[in-house]
Amino acid sequence: FNDWGLSAVVKFGGLEGTECYKRVPDIEGTWRMVSHCGMENYLSAFGVTGDQAAEMISGSSLEFFTLTRLSGGKIKYLTNSKQLPAEFLVKIGETYSLEMVGFGTIEGVLTELKDTIIQVMKLGGKTVKLTEKISGDFMVSEYVVNGNRASTMKTIMARD
Numbered sequence: 001f002n003d004w005g006l007s008a009v010v011k012f013g014g015l016e017g018t019e020c021y022k023r024v025p026d027i028e029g030t031w032r033m034v035s036h037c038g039m040e041n042y043l044s045a046f047g048v049t050g051d052q053a054a055e056m057i058s059g060s061s062l063e064f065f066t067l068t069r070l071s072g073g074k075i076k077y078l079t080n081s082k083q084l085p086a087e088f089l090v091k092i093g094e095t096y097s098l099e100m101v102g103f104g105t106i107e108g109v110l111t112e113l114k115d116t117i118i119q120v121m122k123l124g125g126k127t128v129k130l131t132e133k134i135s136g137d138f139m140v141s142e143y144v145v146n147g148n149r150a151s152t153m154k155t156i157m158a159r160d
Helices: 039-044 050-060
Strands: 005-012 015-022 029-037 064-070 074-079 087-091 096-100 104-113 116-123 126-135 138-145 148-159
Touching: 029 050, 039 050, 039 148, 087 096
Parallel strands: none
Antiparallel strands: 005 015, 029 064, 029 148, 064 074, 074 087, 096 104, 104 116, 116 126, 126 138, 138 148
16 A cells, blocks of 8 residues: 555455555545636636636636546546536547637647646637646646646635
8 A cells, every 4th residue: 555556465265356445536526616826827828818707717716617537447427517418428548529719629638647637629729738636625736728827727626
């Protein structure tokens, strides 16, 4: 047993097998944004400014995301976001695709290890790197567009 998971050899009668468990982030539950910085710069990288940006920023505090792990490495998302589908599934390590209102199609992939989820998304001709670190009932996220640190947005979400 260590920080990465657990591996155990099991013997039962004449049979022997190995059990492996990977440590993954505790993502289940309903998450709400409680703090953010750099959202204006992030939105500006996609050409969203002025009243439209102000509306998206103020609306973000009302959004929630409920995450549930399903079998087969899938994660189910439920949200009230105006930009995302109300429900969608993502399989860890496989490309996903979904429509984002005002931005078009998002294609992405995510993976996880220990307490962190790493995700890369392509939308609006740009590439976004998203790193989410979970600690207890808090999730700290960092978004960077096209590797440009000036576009960085950081958010902190709390689990209900």
